[in-house]
Amino acid sequence: MTGNMFIDYSLLILFLPVAAFTIQIFIGKRLPRQGDWVSIGAVIITLVLAIAMFASMLLGNDPNFSQEASFTWLDMGVFKIELGFLVDNITIVMLLVVALISTMTHIFSVKYMEGDIRYSRYFAYLGLFTFSMNGIVLANNLISMYMFWELVGVSSYLLIGHWFEKDSASDAAKKAFLTNRVGDIGFFIGIMLIFSSLGTFVFSEIFDGIAAGKLGGTVLTFAGVGLFLGAMAKSSQFPLHIWLPDAMEGPTPVSALMHAATMVAAGVYLVVRLFPLFTPDALLVMAYVGGFTALFAATIAITQNDIKKVLAYSTVSQLGYMILSVGTGAYIAGFFHLVTHAMFKACLFYGSGSVIHSMHHALHKKHDTETDPQDMRNMGGFKNKMPITYWAMLICTLAISGVPLFSGFLSKDAILAGTLSFASHNPGHFLLPVFGFGAAAITAFYMFRLMIMTFHGKPKMPEIYDDIHESPKEMTFPLVLLSTLSVFIFYTLPYFNPFSDHGWFKELVVAKDSVVPGSETAHYIAEGIHHAHYPAMALSLIVASVGIFLSWTMYFKKKISADDWAEKLKPMYNLSFNKYFFDENYNKYLYQPLLKLSSLVAYIDWDLYDKYVINGFGRVTKLLSFFTGRMDYEGLDQTIIDGIGRTTRRAGGVLKYLQTGRLQSYLLFALLGIILLVLVQSF
Numbered sequence: 001m002t003g004n005m006f007i008d009y010s011l012l013i014l015f016l017p018v019a020a021f022t023i024q025i026f027i028g029k030r031l032p033r034q035g036d037w038v039s040i041g042a043v044i045i046t047l048v049l050a051i052a053m054f055a056s057m058l059l060g061n062d063p064n065f066s067q068e069a070s071f072t073w074l075d076m077g078v079f080k081i082e083l084g085f086l087v088d089n090i091t092i093v094m095l096l097v098v099a100l101i102s103t104m105t106h107i108f109s110v111k112y113m114e115g116d117i118r119y120s121r122y123f124a125y126l127g128l129f130t131f132s133m134n135g136i137v138l139a140n141n142l143i144s145m146y147m148f149w150e151l152v153g154v155s156s157y158l159l160i161g162h163w164f165e166k167d168s169a170s171d172a173a174k175k176a177f178l179t180n181r182v183g184d185i186g187f188f189i190g191i192m193l194i195f196s197s198l199g200t201f202v203f204s205e206i207f208d209g210i211a212a213g214k215l216g217g218t219v220l221t222f223a224g225v226g227l228f229l230g231a232m233a234k235s236s237q238f239p240l241h242i243w244l245p246d247a248m249e250g251p252t253p254v255s256a257l258m259h260a261a262t263m264v265a266a267g268v269y270l271v272v273r274l275f276p277l278f279t280p281d282a283l284l285v286m287a288y289v290g291g292f293t294a295l296f297a298a299t300i301a302i303t304q305n306d307i308k309k310v311l312a313y314s315t316v317s318q319l320g321y322m323i324l325s326v327g328t329g330a331y332i333a334g335f336f337h338l339v340t341h342a343m344f345k346a347c348l349f350y351g352s353g354s355v356i357h358s359m360h361h362a363l364h365k366k367h368d369t370e371t372d373p374q375d376m377r378n379m380g381g382f383k384n385k386m387p388i389t390y391w392a393m394l395i396c397t398l399a400i401s402g403v404p405l406f407s408g409f410l411s412k413d414a415i416l417a418g419t420l421s422f423a424s425h426n427p428g429h430f431l432l433p434v435f436g437f438g439a440a441a442i443t444a445f446y447m448f449r450l451m452i453m454t455f456h457g458k459p460k461m462p463e464i465y466d467d468i469h470e471s472p473k474e475m476t477f478p479l480v481l482l483s484t485l486s487v488f489i490f491y492t493l494p495y496f497n498p499f500s501d502h503g504w505f506k507e508l509v510v511a512k513d514s515v516v517p518g519s520e521t522a523h524y525i526a527e528g529i530h531h532a533h534y535p536a537m538a539l540s541l542i543v544a545s546v547g548i549f550l551s552w553t554m555y556f557k558k559k560i561s562a563d564d565w566a567e568k569l570k571p572m573y574n575l576s577f578n579k580y581f582f583d584e585n586y587n588k589y590l591y592q593p594l595l596k597l598s599s600l601v602a603y604i605d606w607d608l609y610d611k612y613v614i615n616g617f618g619r620v621t622k623l624l625s626f627f628t629g630r631m632d633y634e635g636l637d638q639t640i641i642d643g644i645g646r647t648t649r650r651a652g653g654v655l656k657y658l659q660t661g662r663l664q665s666y667l668l669f670a671l672l673g674i675i676l677l678v679l680v681q682s683f
Contacts, residue, residue: 006056006087007069009049013095014085014134016042017102021127028120039123040106043099043130050092050099057092063510065089068140070202082202086140089508090335094137094269097342098262102130104478105257108350111474112253112357122162126257129155133262137269141201142191145270149187149230152266153180156258160250172246179243183233190226193219194277207276211515216279220516224282227274228289235267235319238293242582244316248308252353255308256346259315265338268322272338275331276515284429287327287422291435293320296580298442302449303566303577306374307352310450314400315345317439321415324436330418330529332511337411339505340491344396344408347482351393354471354479355379355454358386362467371461376450381459385468390455392479397451399486401444402544405498407486409540412440414501417529417536424532437543444547452555501533 020042028035057065070084106126113122132155135148154177161173195201197219198209209215215223231237236244244264248255258264271278271286278286297316304310318341325334352374359373371378383390399408419433459465470476489496492503554560566573575581 004067006053006067006092007085009053010085010087010091010095010138013046013049013099014131014138016046017127017134018131019127021124021131024120024124024127028124031120034120034123036106036110036119036123039127040103040110042127043103043106046130046134047096047099047103050096053087053092054096057089057508058504061508063089063508068204070140073143081143082141083144084140084202085138086203087138090273091137093335093339093505093509095134097265097339098130098133098137101257101262101342101346102126102133104346104350104482105253108256108353108475108478109251109253111472112353113251118162122159122251125155125158125162126254129159129258129263133266136266140203142194142203142206143201146187146191149234149266150184152234152263153177153184156180156247156263159254159258160247162251162254163249166249168246169249172243172249176243176247179240180233183229183231183240186226186229186232188226188230190223190229193223193226197223203274207515210277211517213517216517220277221279221281224278225285228271228278228282228286231267231270231323232289233267234270235264235323236316237267237289237320237323238296239582241293241297241316242586245309245312245579248306248312252308252349252356255312256349256353259312259349262342264315264319265322265342268319268326268334268338271323271326272331272335275326276512278514279516283327283329285327286323287429287432290320290323290325290327291419291432293317294324294439295320295435295442298439298446300576300579302442302446303573305376306372307355307376307379307450307454308349308374310376310446311345311348311352314348314443314447317443318345318400321412321436321439324432325415325418328418328422328432330415330421332506332509333411333414333418333529335509336491336505337408337415340399340407340411340486343482344399344406344486347392347396347479347486348400350475350478350482351389351396354386354389354475355382357471357475358382358468359464361469362464365467366464368464376453378461379454379459380457381455381465382468383455385465386455386470388470388476389479392476392483393455394451395483396486397447401447401548402440402540403548404541405488407488407491409498410488410491410501410503413533413537413540414529416440416540417501417532420532420536421529437539440540441543441547444544445551448548448551449555452551456556499537501529 017039020039023031023038024035028038031038066086066088068084068086070082072080073083074081106123109122109126113119116122129152132148132151136145136152139145139148157173157177160176161170164170164173191201194206194215197215198206200206200209210220233240244259247259250258294317297313297320301310301313301317304313318337322334322337322341325331325337356373359379363369363371363373395406399406402409402412416433416436419436423430423433488498491505492498492500494504495502550560554562554565578584
């Protein structure tokens with residue numbers, strides 16, 4: 001495949017979903033099956049094209065492959081903006097991830113959303129989201145990325161709030177949109193700091209400018225932190241993590257698409273793509289935010305009972321892993337985990353959707369509208385009833401827990417090796433590997449807790465157990481495919497060693513050194529990762545085994561009472577169960593004070609400033625205008641101007657009688673005048 005073909009294929013991948021969106025939004029309801037085949041056909045074509053590009057990348061075996069195409073969007077002489085596309089190995093891998101998960105979501109949704117009142121609109125919004133996400137992936141400049149970044153925000157708002165008649169869904173959509181705007185302000189400030197210093201938005205030109213010393217020091221650090229703020233919000237990092245669990249109010253396939261594999265991964269993709277421009281200080285901020293988020297979110301997931309909430313906090317934790325990896329310099333390991341996580345976490349969300357779908361239908365048969373179909377305390381014993389869902393979710397649970405022979409083991413091992421390498425070079429930052437390994441142990445615990453509560457033990461609701469059944473093939477096909485792709489072999493080829501840190505990914509997606517003068521973070525961390533590989537692997541296996549063993553003992557064998565320990569650790573349990581009261585504290589100390597401040601400002605603006613100052617000026621002006629008008633009309637016009645006119649008219653009326661036309665009269669008047677003059681001179 002030629003370089004131009006890569007660009008051509010990329011353009012097709014970009015615009016096919018938005019073409020489907022346009023058709024669906026205007027005439028979708030009038031098409032057979034409400035036009036779902038239009039959206040599915042478009043996204044399958046993008047998947048085929050992405051696979052073709054991926055195969056070409058593997059055959060080409062060029063780790064430095066890169067193709068760009070750009071055009072001038074705005075040219076005002078001194079101010080010029082160029083937009084364009086960048087296709088390299090990172091782009092190709094990410095396009096394949098987006099196309100694959102989007103295709104699986106479209107297929108899964110056919111049955112899951114069957115009968116939905118806004119079926120065609122749902123598929124339209126999926127197309128808009130896919131278009132927006134592909135735009136982020138293909139951008140070669142900050143302006144293009146920012147525009148598609150905002151489009152992703154809009155489409156996520158539309159999809160999360162799909163069932164907007166529910167207050168919880170509409171509130172979750174608004175919460176996601178507004179929380180992301182907070183990070184986007186930082187993103188925009190970072191973009192402007194870079195442009196004001198370098199006069200360009202293009203990635204390659206930015207890297208060249210920084211390497212030349214045109215931008216550096218504190219300004220570059222602030223710019224990097226600003227860009228990272230955008231990633232923090234999109235990838236749901238602490239303290240902007242609050243929107244993602246609420247976003248589970250959207251349809252489950254949407255959760256799989258956006259909140260497991262693509263949208264939330266956009267933040268990670270951003271910092272991976274721009275890694276060379278981050279200063280060591282900016283990377284350190286990333287490392288601590290990511291590491292803390294990984295551990296913090298994991299400690300919340302262990303007490304949640306809503307199956308989607310567990311997966312939501314798991315996603316937050318895994319994203320923290322990725323950000324931690326970027327911050328410690330092992331950003332290729334972070335990107336690797338993004339790819340593997342997309343497969344097993346999307347599969348887990350589809351699996352939860354399969355369970356919820358079956359629960360919903362079983363409860364519907366019993367006319368039960370009170371029981372929560374997402375609460376794991378209402379499940380249990382589903383293994384034999386839903387074997388495909390069970391085995392697919394088990395494989396993906398093993399993957400996310402970091403068990404050998406599965407993809408998560410490879411990527412988590414690389415991340416943990418990166419944190420160990422960073423800590424060995426910087427002993428003062430020993431907390432970073434503690435965050436990483438601690439989160440790994442807790443992840444294994446809560447994921448097996450989810451599996452045991454859902455699929456093992458006795459049914460919690462025997463009255464609906466007989467009605468629980470496996471989902472239709474449209475829903476099980478994505479489960480089978482993605483669970484298969486969570487096996488190690490797909491990432492180690494052409495090697496077959498499940499413990500190897502080599503494979504096509506490591507060979508084709510290679511780290512680039514920082515362009516910041518004096519910074520060699522990626523270089524020395526990459527060297528250290530190789531040496532830390534086996535110690536990290538051993539520790540990773542130990543902590544994963546501890547987490548799995550505790551979960552198995554507590555929830556399967558019941559040798560340890562979860563309820564007793566929850567009672568013994570009541571304060572800690574309550575903190576975790578209530579998500580550390582972040583929403584409540586935000587509401588109490590941030591939202592409500594801001595709303596009160598807004599009300600005060602509105603009162604000052606409307607009731608005081610407008611009524612007494614602005615309206616007062618109006619009333620004074622009106623009064624002055626009245627007096628001025630009276631003076632002008634009755635004084636000046638009526639008395640003076642009109643008075644002169646009236647006087648002149650009267651004088652004219654008198655004098656007209658002197659104009660007789662008789663010569664004798666004129667001579668008489670002249671004689672009288674002469675006599676008067678003589679008399680005057682005499683006196």
